Amino acid sequence: MIAPGSETELSETLAQASAPLAVRGGATRSGAAAGAEVLSTAGLAGISLYEPGALTLVAGAGTPLGEIEAVLGREGQRLAFEPMDHRGLLGTEGAPTIGGVVAGNVSGPRRVAVGAARDFMLGVRFVDGAGRVVKNGGRVMKNVTGYDLVRLMAGSRGRLGVLSEVSLKVLPAPETQGMIVFDGLSVERAVAAMSSALGSAYEVTGAAHDAAAGRTMLRIEGFETQVAYRLGRLAEHLAGFGVAETVADPDAVRDAWREIRDAAPLQGAMGDVWRIHCRPSAAPKLLSRLEAERVLVDWGGGLLWALLPEGTDARARLGTFDGHATRVRGAPRPDVPARPPEAGPVAALTAGLKARFDPRGILNPDLEA
Structure with missing residues (x-):
């Protein structure tokens, strides 16, 4: 395992790398990567700036999510996008990091009311696949120039660069x-x-x-x-x-929504877990096609969690629909990629970005599918 202790070390590591690297934060969503050496961001940790009055926080990508939530909680604030903890569903250990949350654009039940993780990103620092340090955005929402790399990095899953620092907008916690x-x-x-x-006019947040x-x-x-x-x-x-x-x-409400956030109804059961994004109005019909063993519906019907027998291709059961299905738990299958294939124009755009920021193709090659 490679564990750089600073952004400079991270830059040197990537510039000199000659083999594939599997980028990992707390390793709560990803296991071992075949044929790739693990690059840990654990050494890039710590809160470097927190201004409660400005609702702004800056932290190293390897900072544990629990540490950030504890600091915010002492000031009566929180991360509004309610990031999921995948450990119960995936059977992993470790501790989620803020870099992993941003890289996965991990957003929970409150997304229907306030938006996704990317909507609270103010700025990022990252090192691309060539070892170049890139900074984009700042400490205010309107500071965006050129490429909107702040939003691009949210959900990139470490394939374009390794996050070293993130700047976030936080919000007051409710009474x-x-x-x-x-x-x-x-x-x-x-x-x-x-x-x-x-x-309705009653501001439902879940x-x-x-x-x-x-x-x-x-x-x-x-x-x-x-x-x-x-x-x-x-x-x-x-x-x-x-x-x-x-x-x-x-307290009862908090516990109930933590279980929704973490897909608790699907935990501890054998089988593959699929995450399906769709139009809420289409959810009932899609679920009837799936014939899933267990189902959790979130985001008012826009997000479906489904437990299926091991090896089942959810996309084959769903057929064509306005959305996409991703396998989040289950053994890899060459004939059924975890993520759906991208449309031609989107695939071309993805390939262009990958060539620009990771020309040697060394970052998270195991996530190509």
């Missing part, structure tokens, strides 16, 4: 949170209820349906008096879907 819960709704009815809730438990959950956050009022009005707004249970205990 409290509550939710209403419907029991026994079908997927069709649950998606309809979630769509109606998200389209909309999920656990098919196995038959529970449809809608979360509201904010000041205590406002949350109580909005929960009541939301229940009235959705009265046509049945009688809803109101959960006002913030």
